[in-house]
Amino acid sequence: MGRHVVAMLGEIPPGCSKRVDVEGRPIGIYNVDGDYFALLDRCPHEGASLCRGDRIGLVQSDGPGHYSYTRPGEMVRCPWHGWEFDIRTGESWCDPKRTRVRAYAASVAAGEKLIKGPYIAESFPVSVDEDYIVVDV
Template identity: 50%
Template structure:
């Protein structure tokens, strides 16, 4: 599988998200408490942008009148019709057996690993002389 550098860790703060383009596909990258997750930016229901959706948590009920709120900021709600998806897995909470958003694996890598590729750019000596930038070629 091909790998794509989409952002610096500092570009996506905790609790934030960033819409990126990966080979012509819109992908939204989420930062949940320092962990990064990526989902296709299309709700499988009718294609709404999940990047524009509200981040929420999970409400579970054990009995009538009892509920528990957990996983704050880990569920994204489609802005068009309110369908909810687990950011960690892409699983739907509307129809978990049939629906899910495509998830992409995310890794964090040191800049030197990413920047040092198999290609080498030609470099030139640069100096500043009397307020002029001079390149030696």
Template identity: 50%
Template structure:
């Protein structure tokens, strides 16, 4: 597996996302409160562009008439047909046993570590004083 520098931490604010292309693959990188997650940008249903999807939360109910909203901003809804996926895992809420979005490991690396490798800087200049978001393929 290779590692690719895709952004500085400051480029993807909490609750935001960035679409990057690595080796011809479009990957949506999400910042959930300082944690970064990478998902393939195509819905497994009919190929919808997931990076354009709505970020929502999870509505749960233990009995009729009682609802609880949780995980605000952690659920990604496909813009074409509304299929929902967990940003942290890529797991589908439509059919969790069979359907998921491919997820990619993402880490935050100190600038000095990026300069030393094994990262491939493809979209930004590398400097030592910043932190970078790194996707592993």
């Protein structure tokens, strides 16, 4: 699998996601506080779109009546049956050794670096003479 441009930088605000298709695969792109992560947009249980699920945090407890809420927006809950997955890794919180969603590498690249290559557009000098725009060919 090669590199694919899937969105402009400002297109997915923090706390949001976008579903894209890359080489026939549905992939969810998630923005977690300015860091981008990509997961297969299919719950391993019955195939629901995870991008349609709620973004949640991690609730942990050290005993009855004691709990803490951490990592807000870093987990996604399947909209059909509530299975929860870590957006950063794809791991299932309920069964991390056996169940996971495939994670893909996601990064931000400058547009200038993506368009460089063997393709060179022909350009012509342009100047302004009084009220006219002039192209020298």
